Amino acid sequence: MTATTANPFDSSSILDGIRRWVEIETPTEVPAQVNKLADLVTDGYHDLPATVERIAGKDGCGDHVVARSSWGQDAPGILVLSHLDTVHPLGFIERLPFTIEGDSVFGPGIYDMKGGAYLAYHAFRQICADGARSPLGITQMFVSDEEIGSPTSRALIETEGRKAKYVLVTEPARDGGKIVTGRKGVARFEVFIKGVPSHAGTRPEDGRSAIRELGNVIQTLEAMNDLKRGVSVNVGVVRGGTKPNVIAEEAYAEVDMRVPGIAESDELVPRILGLKSRTEGVSVTVTGELNRPPYEKSNSGAALYEHAKTLAAEIGFDLVDTFTGGGSDGNFTAPHTATLDGLGVDGKGAHTHYEQMYISSIEPRARLLHRLYQTLR
CATH class of the missing domain: 3.30.70.360 (Alpha-Beta Plaits)
Incomplete structure (x- = not known):
C-alpha cells in the first residue's frame, strides 16, 4: 500500500498483505518456512527509510528480523515486538485455508499473531509515507520462536527492551478487543x-x-x-x-x-x-x-495504557484493559520498560482449527498503532 491510496487504512488492502503472510506457513520447528516469511518481511522494508538486521537462527529456530527507522536511533524510542512463528504444523493450511466468512477471516496464525504483526508494519509504512517523522525512533522486531518460549530471542528482546522508552506488543486483542496490561x-x-x-x-x-x-x-x-x-x-x-x-x-x-x-x-x-x-x-x-517473569501493571505501563485509551476514543472505540494468564515477549520487557500488549487484531481461536480474526478490527487497530507512533514522546 502507498500514500496515494484514498484511505491508507483500508481494511481490504491491509488484508491482502496479511494474506501473503498467512499463506506462508511458519511452524516454529520448521525454520526454513519461518525464514521464507522473514525474507518477505525484510523485503518490505527495503523501500523505506529503515535499516534491517537479519539475525541468523540457531538451535533449530529461524532467523530474527530487526528493522530500525533511519531517525531517532540515538535516544530511547519505541520497540515493537512481534513473532513470525505459529503453533500450527506444516500443511495445516489445507485444513484451515485463508477464507473470508462475513467479518471473520480464517487461517493458521492469522490471529496469533500475523494479523497484528502486519498491522505494526503497515502503520510504520504509513508513518514513512506521511513524510512527518515520529517524535521517537521506531524499532520493529520479528522473532522466530515466541511460541516455544523465545529461547533464542529472549536475550535480544531484553537488550532492546532496556534501550527503549516504550514497548508495544502486537499479540492479539482479548475478549472483544481488550488491551493487555498484565500477564502471569x-x-x-x-x-x-x-x-x-x-x-x-x-x-x-x-x-x-x-x-x-x-x-x-x-x-x-x-x-x-x-x-x-x-x-x-x-x-x-x-x-x-x-x-x-x-x-x-x-x-x-x-x-x-x-x-x-x-x-x-x-x-x-x-x-x-x-x-x-x-x-x-x-x-x-x-x-x-x-x-x-510476571508482567505487572506498573505506573509507567498504566500511563501508557491511559494514553492509548485516549487515542482509541479519538479514533472512535473504547479501549478496555485486561490481565491474562498467557505469556508473551512483553513479559521480558515489562519489569523495566513501559509495555503495552494485545495491540494486534481482534478475533478468536488462537492455536485452534478455527483460528480467525475480525475484519472490523483491522482499521481501528492499525490507526491506533499509527497514532501511538505519532504521539509517543
Whole structure:
C-alpha cells in the first residue's frame, strides 16, 4: 500500500498483505518456512527509510528480523515486538485455508499473531509515507520462536527492551478487543524420578516404583493450585515404566506453572525445585525455572495504557484493559520498560482449527498503532 491510496487504512488492502503472510506457513520447528516469511518481511522494508538486521537462527529456530527507522536511533524510542512463528504444523493450511466468512477471516496464525504483526508494519509504512517523522525512533522486531518460549530471542528482546522508552506488543486483542496490561509469569519444570525395578509378580517387594512416587509428586504439585491467588500448576506430560509386569524404574513429568507476581514466583519456584521423594530408595530430581517473569501493571505501563485509551476514543472505540494468564515477549520487557500488549487484531481461536480474526478490527487497530507512533514522546 502507498500514500496515494484514498484511505491508507483500508481494511481490504491491509488484508491482502496479511494474506501473503498467512499463506506462508511458519511452524516454529520448521525454520526454513519461518525464514521464507522473514525474507518477505525484510523485503518490505527495503523501500523505506529503515535499516534491517537479519539475525541468523540457531538451535533449530529461524532467523530474527530487526528493522530500525533511519531517525531517532540515538535516544530511547519505541520497540515493537512481534513473532513470525505459529503453533500450527506444516500443511495445516489445507485444513484451515485463508477464507473470508462475513467479518471473520480464517487461517493458521492469522490471529496469533500475523494479523497484528502486519498491522505494526503497515502503520510504520504509513508513518514513512506521511513524510512527518515520529517524535521517537521506531524499532520493529520479528522473532522466530515466541511460541516455544523465545529461547533464542529472549536475550535480544531484553537488550532492546532496556534501550527503549516504550514497548508495544502486537499479540492479539482479548475478549472483544481488550488491551493487555498484565500477564502471569510462566515457569516450566521437568521431573525425573529414579526407582528400583523388579518383577511385579514374583518379587514386588524388591522394587521401588518410580511411577508410584510420581503419583505422590503430582498430588503435591496439584495441591499448589490456588485460583484465588491466581496460581495454577499443571502436570501436562507424564511418562514412565516399560512393561506392566515390571516395577517401574523411571518416571518423568513436565510441569507448567503460572503466577500473577514476583512474590508468588519467589515462593513457589524453590518449592517445586526442592521436591523430595517420600519413598526410600527412590530419587526425585526437578529442573526448571521461571521462563517468563510476571508482567505487572506498573505506573509507567498504566500511563501508557491511559494514553492509548485516549487515542482509541479519538479514533472512535473504547479501549478496555485486561490481565491474562498467557505469556508473551512483553513479559521480558515489562519489569523495566513501559509495555503495552494485545495491540494486534481482534478475533478468536488462537492455536485452534478455527483460528480467525475480525475484519472490523483491522482499521481501528492499525490507526491506533499509527497514532501511538505519532504521539509517543
